[in-house]
Amino acid sequence: MKLTTIPQRLAADSFVIDEDESHITVDQELCRSTGTDKVLIAVCPAGVYQERDGQLTVDYAGCLECGTCFAVAAPGAIQWHYPRGGYGVNYREG
Amino acid sequence: MTNSGGPAVDFDVAVVGAGPAGSVAAYRLAKEGLSVVQVERGVTPGSKNLSGGVLYGRVLDDLLPGYANEAPVERKITRHVTMLMTKDSAVALDYSSRLLCDPVNAVTVLRAKFDPWLAAKAEEAGAFLMTGVRVDSLLTEPGPNGAPTVVGLRAGDDELRTRVVIAADGVNSFLARSVGLTTTPPMNQLAIGIKAVVGLPRRTIEDRFALSDDEGAAFAIVGDCTLGVGGGGFLYTNTESLSLGVVLRLDDLLRSGHGAAEVFDHLGQHPMLAPYLRDGEIREYGCHLIAEGGYAMVGQLAMNGMLVAGEAAGLTINSGLVVRGMDLAIGSGIAAADAAAEAIAKGDISKSGLAGYRRRLEDSFVLQDMRTYARAPQFFERPELYGAYGELAASILQSTYSLDGTPRKHLARVARQALKTSSVKSRRLLRDAVAGVRSL
Numbered sequence: 280m281k282l283t284t285i286p287q288r289l290a291a292d293s294f295v296i297d298e299d300e301s302h303i304t305v306d307q308e309l310c311r312s313t314g315t316d317k318v319l320i321a322v323c324p325a326g327v328y329q330e331r332d333g334q335l336t337v338d339y340a341g342c343l344e345c346g347t348c349f350a351v352a353a354p355g356a357i358q359w360h361y362p363r364g365g366y367g368v369n370y371r372e373g
Numbered sequence: 374m375t376n377s378g379g380p381a382v383d384f385d386v387a388v389v390g391a392g393p394a395g396s397v398a399a400y401r402l403a404k405e406g407l408s409v410v411q412v413e414r415g416v417t418p419g420s421k422n423l424s425g426g427v428l429y430g431r432v433l434d435d436l437l438p439g440y441a442n443e444a445p446v447e448r449k450i451t452r453h454v455t456m457l458m459t460k461d462s463a464v465a466l467d468y469s470s471r472l473l474c475d476p477v478n479a480v481t482v483l484r485a486k487f488d489p490w491l492a493a494k495a496e497e498a499g500a501f502l503m504t505g506v507r508v509d510s511l512l513t514e515p516g517p518n519g520a521p522t523v524v525g526l527r528a529g530d531d532e533l534r535t536r537v538v539i540a541a542d543g544v545n546s547f548l549a550r551s552v553g554l555t556t557t558p559p560m561n562q563l564a565i566g567i568k569a570v571v572g573l574p575r576r577t578i579e580d581r582f583a584l585s586d587d588e589g590a591a592f593a594i595v596g597d598c599t600l601g602v603g604g605g606g607f608l609y610t611n612t613e614s615l616s617l618g619v620v621l622r623l624d625d626l627l628r629s630g631h632g633a634a635e636v637f638d639h640l641g642q643h644p645m646l647a648p649y650l651r652d653g654e655i656r657e658y659g660c661h662l663i664a665e666g667g668y669a670m671v672g673q674l675a676m677n678g679m680l681v682a683g684e685a686a687g688l689t690i691n692s693g694l695v696v697r698g699m700d701l702a703i704g705s706g707i708a709a710a711d712a713a714a715e716a717i718a719k720g721d722i723s724k725s726g727l728a729g730y731r732r733r734l735e736d737s738f739v740l741q742d743m744r745t746y747a748r749a750p751q752f753f754e755r756p757e758l759y760g761a762y763g764e765l766a767a768s769i770l771q772s773t774y775s776l777d778g779t780p781r782k783h784l785a786r787v788a789r790q791a792l793k794t795s796s797v798k799s800r801r802l803l804r805d806a807v808a809g810v811r812s813l
Contacts, residue, residue: 280571280641280647280650280651280652280653280654280655281653281654281655282638282641282642282655283655285634285658288569288655288658289658291655291656291657291658292657292658292659295416318627320632321626321627321630321631321632321633322565322623322626322627322632322633323633323634324565324567324633324634324637324658324660325634325658325660326634343658343659343660344421345565345660345661345662346544346545346662347563347565347623347633347660347662349545349557350545350557350558350560350563350623350662351560351563351623351627360547361414361507361545361547362507363507364414364505364506364507364528364529365414365415365416365504365505367421368420368421368659369415369416369420370419370420370421370422370423370484370485370657370659371420371485371657372483372484372485372486372570372614372656372657372659373419373420373422373423373424373483373484373485373486373487373488373657373659
């Protein structure tokens, strides 16, 4: 099996991207002070969370909507809800 | 619309979510003649849903006889393999039987194909399906017994008023949480499942897994496939693809220092699986949060005007050999529908009026099985299961099969010696074996 990179895998998935609204927001300060940033980077299978120049970046467009980040984040460190109806990942196999 | 008094409503029942729990509930209620709306946030049913993919569907066959021949199921499982895996060895329990396909015991499904079929059954029965609509919150009013009563749903600017809401909105159930019925479980009761659907020709799959026609195989794997992280790997056959994945307990994943995707990649490159996966192409990559707390995590399932079903209610079982969710979802969907219909008929949708839900679950396989395996989650917290035990089994078999010119010893002696050099203490092994027998 050709083990593609995560961006390649996400490119093969189907998404309807909500250009107007991110369904994820992070509190940089709280993410850093609670260590949530490291935890999010480790648990997200889609690589939505990355660290760039000391900041936690969020590529919400590639979110697979599992909710793991929200379940493990320190209270208040991130806000996460489902994308608006009709937007987000669109599994064709599932 | 049935009208048993009380305030005017748009529908008798609103079902949130078009997974197995929701669609079965909507189907059953519509069959009973109640007015039902089913609200799904995906563009089509199933488009947000992901499973490893084995459905133990006898409960569905009772509801929709012959479903396995009509529904878009992938393969009928006739071979179950449970495998302990090390870096370079695999020790497996391999059970195949034609008895497993008549009557059909388990099938593999791909949810984006299966869920639309089940939702269509509810629609045909008369349920009104709304897709692409995210429910934002519950409408509540102060109830007669002091506690709030759910009286409907809000989605954007729209409101739907109902007698009963059935929240079948999945593991993250924002609805159940918003009214305090469930809370986020601790990390040792949560796992992340990551799956790739790997395309391969039909015939190749049948040859590699020793299957004929529409038979299928399900591999459950523990050990090095997860780099020792608590959880396991799975490999299931679909018609023209494989479902390959890992399930990782979050507390152990974070302790290990590995990333979730890194563990999945390790499985995808594992030499012991390579012959099964050769030339496969990743068609889709997805993930799903799993609540693995078992019976202890099943919380409040009812309040005035609302019931919680399926994963939203924490209904999953992992017995090590058998991993279940969809069948429990279906069982709970049936129970929720019947309890809601009963409460509406007698004009009492309060928590006590809806108490028939819990009673039905307790009387059915759903909570009986959850109880039987109540101690399983705790059992699976033993780290030896994901490393040392597989190593020990592989080393005993290696000494048995590898005739390296040294004089042979009896099996019991080989085992004793392997145990001595292993990190496993024999007393520990014995204790865990007893615990395993008791919990599983």
